[in-house]
Amino acid sequence: MEAKTNDQYRAFLQEIAAAEKQVSALEDREIVLMEHVESAKKIITEREAELKEEEDGVAEEKEMLEERLSEVNEDLEKLVADRGRITSTINPSLLAKYDRLFKNKGDFAVVQVEGNHCSGCHMKLPPQVTNDALNPDKLVICNFCGRMLINLR
Numbered sequence: 196m197e198a199k200t201n202d203q204y205r206a207f208l209q210e211i212a213a214a215e216k217q218v219s220a221l222e223d224r225e226i227v228l229m230e231h232v233e234s235a236k237k238i239i240t241e242r243e244a245e246l247k248e249e250e251d252g253v254a255e256e257k258e259m260l261e262e263r264l265s266e267v268n269e270d271l272e273k274l275v276a277d278r279g280r281i282t283s284t285i286n287p288s289l290l291a292k293y294d295r296l297f298k299n300k301g302d303f304a305v306v307q308v309e310g311n312h313c314s315g316c317h318m319k320l321p322p323q324v325t326n327d328a329l330n331p332d333k334l335v336i337c338n339f340c341g342r343m344l345i346n347l348r
């Protein structure tokens with residue numbers, strides 16, 4: 196009976212030792228995991244700081260662009276008003292012709308005669324056209340590209 200009790204006692208001691216070993220291993224593992232958590236927290240804090248810096252930069256840039264956009268819109272409003280004022284004195288059918296030509300060519304509707312060439316299409320103009328373009332009251336059209344010609348020579 197007593198021998199049996201001693202065996203049991205030893206068995207208990209062994210079980211306790213094994214359990215303590217397991218607890219110790221789990222505690223070591225817990226320490227390692229806590230270290231991982233700490234370093235992950237540190238990385239998150241660093242990344243959050245970087246993100247905040249980036250967000251501040253983007254916000255600053257956005258503010259600058261919005262300011263620039265509002266300046267450009269103001270300039271545009273002024274230019275549209277100027278155009279309205281300037282074109283109000285122009286013959287409406289001539290203005291419509293100019294607008295169509297400008298839209299069609301995509302660059303200039305009115306070009307200068309340079310030497311005896313159209314500066315829009317660089318084709319050589321007949322002497323009569325070059326001469327007619329000297330008169331600012333006359334509407335002279337390039338035979339080749341259709342742009343309005345002025346001769347300031």
Ligand SMILES: [Zn+2]
Binds near residue numbers: 315316337338339340
């Ligand atoms: Zn031309």
